[in-house]
Amino acid sequence: MNRSTRTSSGPHERARRLFDAGRFVEAAQACAQAAKGNKRDPRLLWLWGASLARAGALGRACITLRKAIALAPTDPDLHLELALALHAAGSIQQANESLDRCLAIRPGYVPALSSKAHVLLSEGRAQEARQLLAPGAQEDRPDLVLATTFARACQATGRHREGVEALDSALSVGDAAPIVRRQALFRLALLHDALGESALAFERATQANALKPDRFDPRRHEQRIDRLIHTWTPDRIAHLPRVGRESELPVFIVGMPRSGTSLVEQIVASHPRAAGAGELPLVEAFVERIEATPPAGVAMLSEPGLIQQRDLDRFASTYLQRLAGVDASAARVTDKFPMNAMHLGLIAAAFPGCRVIHCTRDARDACLSCYFQDFAGRVPFAQDLEHLGVFHRCYRRLVEHWNRVLDLAILDVEYERLVREPEEQIRRMLDFLGLEYSDRCVRFHEHDRAVLTLSADQVRRPIYSTAIGRAERYAPYLEPLERGLGSAE
Numbered sequence: 001m002n003r004s005t006r007t008s009s010g011p012h013e014r015a016r017r018l019f020d021a022g023r024f025v026e027a028a029q030a031c032a033q034a035a036k037g038n039k040r041d042p043r044l045l046w047l048w049g050a051s052l053a054r055a056g057a058l059g060r061a062c063i064t065l066r067k068a069i070a071l072a073p074t075d076p077d078l079h080l081e082l083a084l085a086l087h088a089a090g091s092i093q094q095a096n097e098s099l100d101r102c103l104a105i106r107p108g109y110v111p112a113l114s115s116k117a118h119v120l121l122s123e124g125r126a127q128e129a130r131q132l133l134a135p136g137a138q139e140d141r142p143d144l145v146l147a148t149t150f151a152r153a154c155q156a157t158g159r160h161r162e163g164v165e166a167l168d169s170a171l172s173v174g175d176a177a178p179i180v181r182r183q184a185l186f187r188l189a190l191l192h193d194a195l196g197e198s199a200l201a202f203e204r205a206t207q208a209n210a211l212k213p214d215r216f217d218p219r220r221h222e223q224r225i226d227r228l229i230h231t232w233t234p235d236r237i238a239h240l241p242r243v244g245r246e247s248e249l250p251v252f253i254v255g256m257p258r259s260g261t262s263l264v265e266q267i268v269a270s271h272p273r274a275a276g277a278g279e280l281p282l283v284e285a286f287v288e289r290i291e292a293t294p295p296a297g298v299a300m301l302s303e304p305g306l307i308q309q310r311d312l313d314r315f316a317s318t319y320l321q322r323l324a325g326v327d328a329s330a331a332r333v334t335d336k337f338p339m340n341a342m343h344l345g346l347i348a349a350a351f352p353g354c355r356v357i358h359c360t361r362d363a364r365d366a367c368l369s370c371y372f373q374d375f376a377g378r379v380p381f382a383q384d385l386e387h388l389g390v391f392h393r394c395y396r397r398l399v400e401h402w403n404r405v406l407d408l409a410i411l412d413v414e415y416e417r418l419v420r421e422p423e424e425q426i427r428r429m430l431d432f433l434g435l436e437y438s439d440r441c442v443r444f445h446e447h448d449r450a451v452l453t454l455s456a457d458q459v460r461r462p463i464y465s466t467a468i469g470r471a472e473r474y475a476p477y478l479e480p481l482e483r484g485l486g487s488a489e
Contacts, residue, residue, distance in 0.1 A: 019047060079099070
């Protein structure tokens with residue numbers, strides 16, 4: 001969903017800069033400081049709520065944004081931002097109501113129309129989303145934000161060429177902001193890929209990635225992984241604080257982005273005794289609170305000694321409450337934030353009794369799929385093929401280290417085997433989770449839960465094999481990736 005941005009001045013200018021830099025936890029803290037001098041500025045409350053939402057504190061975000069709306073009830077952007085936070089929290093009906101209020105204030109407001117279509121797409125209602133946006137997308141000079149969402153709806157309904165034509169028309173205007181143009185180019189790349197037009201698809205993906213700031217330092221990242229492996233030793237792990245309460249509720253689904261985590265979550269969440277919480281950046285947010293993370297870095301806790309018993313207990317309690325709030329009757333609730341793979345040491349200390357499903361996929365296929373995606377949040381390695389290779393190699397080293405040093409229940413699930421033999425692999429996963437077999441898990445694509453990640457459209461379909469070996473079609477362009485992966489791959 002597209003999130004609006006607003007200019008700012010005065011006491012919360014620093015918060016605005018932090019927000020624009022993607023440092024959302026710090027931005028929320030700066031807003032809290034600024035609010036001490038002015039608690040009735042709706043612009044400040046908007047920024048505070050937006051920062052909290054992006055940092056994963058969705059409940060607090062909604063409270064803050066409702067305070068802003070009480071001060072400025074006719075501001076459509078406040079209703080829009082509240083809708084985005086509600087949608088991220090899984091409150092689909094309330095999100096729709098907020099969007100309707102926004103559109104009542106400003107009929108035809110493109111960000112709200114586009115967001116409304118995104119909500120429909122997350123619910124698997126792609127045809128309705130396409131019909132909602134079709135009038136605007138078919139204008140002579142269509143808005144690029146609207147055309148991009150329309151193209152996604154076209155792709156989800158098998159109308160790939162129609163999506164390409166809409167985007168080509170909108171892109172030809174040439175006056176869109178870089179972030180909007182980037183989103184359009186990524187969608188165009190996926191459409192050309194689906195049509196088998198590999199050269200055009202790669203060209204558009206490369207153009208899109210060029211519009212996204214890339215501040216990833218591969219050498220520094222390798223050094224940070226080295227340090228993490230060096231400090232998380234069996235001896236230090238044995239002396240960590242540990243939460244005394246065991247809970248089997250959490251299921252962490254981890255892996256390289258685009259490795260099948262959304263598919264695995266949809267399968268598990270289809271079980272009558274399980275639920276899916278989507279991607280919860282709560283573990284990462286806890287890490288960022290106790291160890292500073294570079295603005296363009298991936299959060300890692302390289303110093304285990306920073307974990308204090310009181311903080312760990314409070315974090316674990318809050319996290320488990322969040323999971324229980326997803327479905328109070330569920331015996332297992334999944335968190336599929338892929339980068340939790342970086343934090344398995346912390347997870348082992350905070351959640352004894354939890355289970356981890358580690359998703360694996362062919363390195364080249366996974367990295368190429370990342371290159372074609374417009375990730376939100378901190379995924380700075382995805383804009384450069386060589387950097388993707390380096391990150392994947394480091395990630396594999398770290399997961400192998402966790403397997404050696406942690407007493408943690410971890411199940412490896414290979415994407416390719418899941419596609420080839422779905423029932424066998426689904427039984428294996430359910431056995432690992434202590435859940436009886438249910439054929440609802442095989443029919444996961446019929447489950448009507450809202451899916452909020454980049455794979456929302458894919459998990460609405462039965463398992464398909466066309467993504468396996470996809471990198472072969474792009475072999476002429478992958479030399480930088482091969483270099484980053486190194487001989488170990």
